[in-house]
Amino acid sequence: MTLDLMDLAVVSMVCSSWRDACQDPCLWGGNIFDLTKWTRNRRIPTLSSKTVGLLLSLLNLSNGQAHCLIFQFQLYLDNHTFYNVAKRSPNLKRLVLPGWVPDITKNGINLALEQWKGLESLTVTNTLVAPHFLKAIGKYCPNFSELKLTCHLTRNLATTMAKHVPKLKVLSVQSVRVNKSALVYVLKKLK
Structure with a gap:
């Protein structure tokens, strides 16, 4: 119970009985996959193929029980990795996106969010x-x-928000520029 996610990934490779133990649901309930700790001290924070493999392996071990996934802000994320992560974490409740996602397309977003029907929170x-x-x-959540x-x-974002997530209960706007007319629009349109 004192092992962190990285430890579980290594321990699960020892033998099949240890892998079975690492798949016990009590280890994964409410687990937070915080990738900010995995990519620290890199000049260009990318998910290397080894790191992607490790993440997907951990998500497989969790049997879909991951509830929170936090990507590092400066991390580069592509469509393929994003979809594979979504496919292995269908019970995700909270997602924190990286800032650099030029290769995630509209189709990739739809494919991923179709997997995350229980998503409640997004940064x-x-x-x-x-x-x-x-x-x-x-459409999906x-x-x-x-x-x-x-x-x-x-x-544009305010208009999209009011149209597509009208039941929004919490809106947090931190350390960003806010267009006054956008803020007024959100306040008028969202209950």
């Missing part, structure tokens, strides 16, 4: 992809209730 760090995420959330923005609140 968005990129203004360009935020509307695509909100549209997919409106009926229990979604919390949006944290660490990207600019624009009028």
Whole structure:
């Protein structure tokens, strides 16, 4: 019970009985996959193929019980990795996106969020992809209730938010520029 995720990944490779022990649901309930600790001290924080393999292996061990996934802000994430992570974490409740996601397409976002039907909270760090995420959330995630923005609140984003996540209960806007008309729009349109 004192092992962290990295330890579990290593221990699970010892033998089949240790792997079985590492798959025990009591180890994974509410587990937080915090990738900020995995990519520290790198000049260009990318998920190497080894790190991606480790993450996917851990998600497999968790048998879909991962509830929170936090990507490092400066991490580069592509469509393929994003979808594979989503496929292995269908019970995800909270997602913190990296800031650099140029290779995640609208289709990739839809494929991933179709896996995350129970998603309740999202931290968005990129203004360009935020509307695509909100549209997919409106389509696939009926229990979604919390949006944290660490990207600019624009009028386009406010309009998309009001249209696609009208049942939003919590909106957090931190350390970003806020367009006054966008903020007024959100306050008027969302209960």
